[in-house]
Amino acid sequence: MSKGWIKALFVIAGIYDVLLGGGMLIGSSQIAHLASISLPDPGYVEFPALLVALFGIMFLNIAANPSAHRTMIVYGMGLKAAYSGVVFWHYLTGSVAMLWIPLAWADFTFMVLFFFAWRALAPKG
Numbered sequence: 001m002s003k004g005w006i007k008a009l010f011v012i013a014g015i016y017d018v019l020l021g022g023g024m025l026i027g028s029s030q031i032a033h034l035a036s037i038s039l040p041d042p043g044y045v046e047f048p049a050l051l052v053a054l055f056g057i058m059f060l061n062i063a064a065n066p067s068a069h070r071t072m073i074v075y076g077m078g079l080k081a082a083y084s085g086v087v088f089w090h091y092l093t094g095s096v097a098m099l100w101i102p103l104a105w106a107d108f109t110f111m112v113l114f115f116f117a118w119r120a121l122a123p124k125g
Helices: 004-035 042-066 070-092 100-120
Strands: none
Touching: 004 042, 004 100, 042 070, 070 100
16 A cells, blocks of 8 residues: 555645744734734744744655654654644633634644554554
């Protein structure tokens, strides 16, 4: 079975996270204004935005050779589980802006797909 879908998945995830991280880095105050939410001090937004962009670069590296970088997929699953878990928890407790919900669903979906990619790349035998 072809594993081309795995490369495509990580290219999409990489572009998504680089754009998301870059967008939050450059336009967080405008996004917050449009969503009618307040943000903490800029450093509390800029640092996670840069981390998301760095993970995006990691996903693009995984896409280049998924089998060789299989162990890094676990870190991507961790990132996606952490973000979606935190957002969904705060959604359940009624304390999260709706802006973050679609992003949490996207990350949850990526996490599940990353798991299947990780399994598909497991050594046989």
